[in-house]
Amino acid sequence: MRVSSRIDGSICGAILHVLYPPLSPLRPSPSLRSSAQSPSSCSSSRLPTASQQPRRCLSLLATRRRPSPLTLSSSSRRRLLLCVQALQTSRLRFDGDPAAVRVNHAAAATVENSGPEPEHEGYAAPEPQPLPSPSSSSPNPSTTTGPAITPQQPQTRKKQKHLKPIRRPLTKEELLALVDPYDDTEEIGRVEDYLQYLRDPYMRGYAEPEQPKVTLARTAEDEEYPSLEQVLEPADEGTRHVLWELRFAVLTRLRSPHKVDLDHIYELYQRLPEPRMLYLHARFRHQLLRALGQPDERDSASMLRYFAVIADVKNTGIPLTTAEWNCAIVFATKYVGRVTDVEVDTALKLWREMELEAGIRATDVTFNILFDVATKAGNFPLAEMIYREMESRGHRYNRYHYTSLIHFFGLKHDTSGMRAAYREMVEAGEIIDTVVLNAMISGLLRSGEEAPAERIYERMKALSLGPSSTNPFSPNSPPILPVRTPLSDRFITQALLMLSKLSRRHPHAQPHLQDMAPLAPDLQTYRILANHYGVKRGDLGRVAAYLDDMKHFHIPLHHSIFLALFKGFARHGGYPRSPWSEQRLEGIWNALLQALDAAQEGEGGIEVRTWLAIWCLRAFAKCAGSRERRVLEVYDVLKARWALSPEEEQFMGDFLSGLVNRGFGK
Structure with missing residues (x-):
């Protein structure tokens, strides 16, 4: 599920107010709160001094500019609350069955209707403390005779009370300390320095050829065709019933993916008469493509199914959106387990068709997909060319690009480049989570540096078990249990992007926002x-x-x-x-x-x-x-x-x- 890009500072203020009202750097003074509540006191209060201007702006963000539920549409408010609830459930401690953690509409409604939480010391910024020593909880392989694997037995569900988060906020220095350099004297440069070292020096003296500039006339009416008044009317009652079933199945799939199978949706779509797309209005067409673009697993069957619907859209003369083009490129490259030159050529052809024929400029998401495909195929010169093209167009890096850079340097066995990309990610205000640390562990193990990878794993365990536990595996300190599903992963990813945006706007709140990110080892960690x-x-x-x-x-x-x-x-x-x-x-x-x-x-x-x-x-x-x-x-x-x-x-x-x-x- 995608969160609208039009979510601006008002939504960011709403997240700050709902999640962290007692933040000391952002908490308005009592005088400001009283002035915000009383209109008469606003005229008589003194103007803030220059040193009080940041506090004044942040107080307005948390009070007067806080949007009420009526200022947002129902769909935007629901997406925002689901993102927030997905992060909150992934950071709480539970004593019972981890399957009890669910991201549902009832939990989202609870967050919406609840007021600000009382102030407690769980969100106060504590004094910096050193990370726990990894030697205290390292596994001892010599005492293990073999893997004791037992299937997880279902536990009796009980009503558990949510406890407060026990992990203190991590500063940028502590995040950088998760990944250690070779030695104390090593100076890690910028990512551009390592990429410049990998490039051919003889190619620097030649100017790059001018890119073709192709523009096509496109309007909003073209993308929103056909409207509700322009769709074809069903000729018989059977077609009308199929349309009703298809609409119900698509909406159910988007809300609850486990309830409707994509094969059933595609079978209903095939029962429509030709031309099928003219029976669907624009909003319903986008919902159908979004549902087909989010399968449980990307394989050859899901790829062929998606491209069959895309062909119907193109044959009807209806333009595709940028998100639909990006989804097509992903399907063309990730339906196989190992990416080869065939998938790279297909991705480049779709990119060319997207920009030259359809007239849609590639976004940062498009370049990240192309960079990831070229990297996994081992075509490193092409990956560097895509990297430079993205820089020349002025696209800003986000968590996807930094993680792809870490994976890129890991495939080249350049651990210094990996550390440089990780450091720039932290300095840029991005939120570090388990996915980023898994990329670091995978690259270090691939490059032969097992000791640094194991230290990262031990620090992940120490952070997830809490700083107060002397014995990491004592029964008195149960671990934090994030329940990850494909739907919750999409919610968490969108929420992390929004929190990174908040972190760049309000640097003082970055440790508290980082505290919401999951850092515990997950299935991918143990798979690596x-x-x-x-x-x-x-x-x-x-x-x-x-x-x-x-x-x-x-x-x-x-x-x-x-x-x-x-x-x-x-x-x-x-x-x-x-x-x-x-x-x-x-x-x-x-x-x-x-x-x-x-x-x-x-x-x-x-x-x-x-x-x-x-x-x-x-x-x-x-x-x-x-x-x-x-x-x-x-x-x-x-x-x-x-x-x-x-x-x-x-x-x-x-x-x-x-x-x-x-x-x-x-």
Whole structure:
């Protein structure tokens, strides 16, 4: 769900007033509050001095310019409250089942109707304290014999009382201290210095060719065609009923994605007569494209479905918006697991069509998508060209660009560039969250710097467990449990962008705004660590320690974790006295079956996919004693539990035949 770009300073003031009324840097003085309440006292009060002007402006922002619910539309107020509630629920402490955290309309209404919270010391700026030592909570792989994986059992839901946030606000110096340099004498330069070092020096003496300037005549009426008065009237009652069902399904999908499947929406759309788009007014067309552009997983089926609807729009002569072009570029590049030159060429062709034929200028989001695609494909000269083009057009960096820069330098094994990008992100007032720290951990591990990556992980654990706990894993200090879903991730991302805007406007409030960002390890953190230490290094003891941490943080098991474990058994098992033994493989297999049975009962989200089944069969073919018989048994059990398409089942049958014919690697 996208938040309108027209949300200005009044909304920012509303967020500051709702979330942090007792902020000491922003709290107006009693005289100002009394003058704001009494019109008669305003005329008799003295004018503020020059030193009191910032406090006066901020007090007006928190009092007189605070918008009432009637000044905003219902949709804008609802989007704003959902963003705020998504961040608040991700930073609270809960003692019961983490599934009790929900971002719903009832919680958003509670935030809307509630008044300012009473002042307490949880939001006061404390004295700076050093970060906890990572050595006190580091895992001990030597004492771990194997990964103890048990599926998450559903807990009895109880009404829990929300406690106050326990983590104190982090300053810029403490955020910079999360990522340490090589040594104390290292001086990290600007990101531009490291990019200039990577460029070819012989290309600097030539002027860049002038870009073609193409402008097309476009008006607001073209984008909003057809209107309610211009749509085609259904010829029969059946078409009218299909339109009603399609509108209801699209609106339900946008509000509750788990209730309506996108295949059902596309099937209803296909039942409309040609030309289908002329039966949909402009607002309904944008809602349909937004719903189809937010699938549960971007694969080839969702990509073909989206481009089929885009083709109907273009054939009708209706222009696409910038967001719809960006979504098309994302679909053309992220429907596969590994980005190649084919996807890069497709993205560049869509960009050319967007600017030269449609006459729509690329935004900062477009350049970030292109930069990310070129980086993941390994085309670093193209990524640098896109970076320079974005700079020449004057686009401002945001959290997406800085995170992509960190990933870019990580792929080039340039850890100094990663640290420079992270430092500039902090200095720019952007909010640091788990996604940014995961990018740092991934790049450091890829570059061979395991010790700095582990220190970042230990600091994430220390911040999430709270500074007051001496033993990070004591039962008296339960961890902060953020519940992440695709819908809440979109809300949190939009809220972080808004908080970054507030941080740049009000630098004194930056530590308190940073305190709202989630910094605890999530599923992606343990996925990165399991793939590095399990698949690449073959360190089963370290993987077992991270799985214990994952269980302590109540992070549910995911098929990506099982995929990393089966990859480790397939690559490092099968020889005598190996820690990746057949007994431990059977324990992982039993845990997977229990998790699949729980998922079928609606208690989890694990499912058998093609790659998981392939590496599971390879692991048993490498480690099992009676290999042929055991592999066939595992295949039959997986076949009874997967939900693959006929083409995927045929592929799995061919893979099993090839595995048997090769004699299991003998």
